[in-house]
Amino acid sequence: MDFSSELIAEGVKEFSKLPGIGKRSALRLVLHLLKENPDYTNSLADNLKKMREQIKLCKLCYNYTDTEICTICTSHKRDKSVLCVVVDTRDIMAIENTAQYRGIYHVLGGVISPVDGIGPQDLKINELLARIPNSEITEVILALSPTMEGDTTAFYLSKKLKELGIKTSTIARGIPVGGELEYADELTLGRSILNRTALV
Amino acid sequence: MDFSSELIAEGVKEFSKLPGIGKRSALRLVLHLLKENPDYTNSLADNLKKMREQIKLCKLCYNYTDTEICTICTSHKRDKSVLCVVVDTRDIMAIENTAQYRGIYHVLGGVISPVDGIGPQDLKINELLARIPNSEITEVILALSPTMEGDTTAFYLSKKLKELGIKTSTIARGIPVGGELEYADELTLGRSILNRTALV
Numbered sequence: 001m002d003f004s005s006e007l008i009a010e011g012v013k014e015f016s017k018l019p020g021i022g023k024r025s026a027l028r029l030v031l032h033l034l035k036e037n038p039d040y041t042n043s044l045a046d047n048l049k050k051m052r053e054q055i056k057l058c059k060l061c062y063n064y065t066d067t068e069i070c071t072i073c074t075s076h077k078r079d080k081s082v083l084c085v086v087v088d089t090r091d092i093m094a095i096e097n098t099a100q101y102r103g104i105y106h107v108l109g110g111v112i113s114p115v116d117g118i119g120p121q122d123l124k125i126n127e128l129l130a131r132i133p134n135s136e137i138t139e140v141i142l143a144l145s146p147t148m149e150g151d152t153t154a155f156y157l158s159k160k161l162k163e164l165g166i167k168t169s170t171i172a173r174g175i176p177v178g179g180e181l182e183y184a185d186e187l188t189l190g191r192s193i194l195n196r197t198a199l200v
Numbered sequence: 201m202d203f204s205s206e207l208i209a210e211g212v213k214e215f216s217k218l219p220g221i222g223k224r225s226a227l228r229l230v231l232h233l234l235k236e237n238p239d240y241t242n243s244l245a246d247n248l249k250k251m252r253e254q255i256k257l258c259k260l261c262y263n264y265t266d267t268e269i270c271t272i273c274t275s276h277k278r279d280k281s282v283l284c285v286v287v288d289t290r291d292i293m294a295i296e297n298t299a300q301y302r303g304i305y306h307v308l309g310g311v312i313s314p315v316d317g318i319g320p321q322d323l324k325i326n327e328l329l330a331r332i333p334n335s336e337i338t339e340v341i342l343a344l345s346p347t348m349e350g351d352t353t354a355f356y357l358s359k360k361l362k363e364l365g366i367k368t369s370t371i372a373r374g375i376p377v378g379g380e381l382e383y384a385d386e387l388t389l390g391r392s393i394l395n396r397t398a399l400v
Binding site: 003004005006007008010011014017018019020025027029031032033034038041043044045046047048049050051052053054055063065066071072088089090092093 | 203205206207208210211214215217218219220225227228229230231232234238240241242243244245246247248249250253254255263264265266270271272288289290292293
């Protein structure tokens with residue numbers, strides 16, 4: 001595309017670096033900024049810079065936080081004996097939205113993936129293992145995606161946690177609530193039969 | 201959604217103000233910024249601010265430009281006797297991409313729309329009419345969208361331009377190149393028959 005202005009071209013370049021934003025969407029965003037008052041762009045830019053500069057990782061669970069220790073780790077209402085291991089902060093938000101979990105979290109920052117050159121030392125695994133002794137934690141729930149890498153990471157962690165005498169579990173795999181049986185893939189359906197739940 | 205951090209919530213709020221970006225996409229963008237180096241966010245923010253501050257409207261055609269007069273208006277290769285009236289800078293980009301037009305432009309900034317309270321005085325219409333006397337312009341092409349508002353604006357302009365003794369035309373309406381006749385709407389097909397082109 002040929003832009004009438006170098007400045008527009010640069011703005012489009014900046015926006016299209018973001019995930020999920022192509023050149024056309026980027027141009028749309030740029031023209032939106034140009035149409036609005038300059039204060040609008042300044043507020044956007046300054047708030048993003050402020051966010052990036054001031055945000056911290058919680059010293060306990062490695063979730064994003066505005067303070068040294070995050071609100072979940074400091075809360076007196078949370079059950080400190082159950083810890084849920086997740087990949088990133090989005091997973092915490094998803095689990096929090098269910099309102100079914102009152103324990104604490106630990107953010108790994110990724111999964112073990114030899115193909116991408118990510119080993120256990122690249123994740124917050126040592127930090128997790130160091131956190132457990134001298135804590136109230138008795139159970140660790142591994143809430144990782146059911147992919148090859150997620151399962152590998154879960155297996156690695158469960159071995160390490162067993163050495164510490166910690167009870168581990170993974171979130172249940174099965175037919176989604178509201179899902180149709182006939183459309184479920186064989187693997188999920190197979191697992192849902194193997195891990196059937198007794199009716200009481 | 202419940203964010204673990206006020207700063208994240210603010211970042212999401214800022215991004216979701218942009219057109220076409222919902223809360224979920226905004227969160228994705230925020231987490232992307234947080235994952236990357238802080239320099240990345242600073243570069244994004246600074247470049248957007250710079251763009252918004254330094255961009256100007258061309259004093260002749262009101263297109264966005266980095267200089268007082270835009271590159272099209274100053275170019276010696278353009279035909280200064282033909283002027284194309286468009287709504288915004290995106291239309292100029294689209295026409296420039298066709299490489300079929302070598303004249304100059306005039307950006308109206310919108311169309312006459314009584315419903316939205318936009319009258320002729322809110323657009324660059326007086327600037328257009330003032331531009332024509334003492335210029336080389338002999339023909340004005342109205343390249344407005346074939347909507348009710350676009351047609352109203354074209355009608356208004358053609359009346360005003362006729363008073364100045366300027367030849368006016370609108371871009372052709374008809375079946376798009378590669379379009380199927382049977383899928384064309386009645387209005388377009390009707391216009392394409394009325395405005396048929398003689399074969400030579």
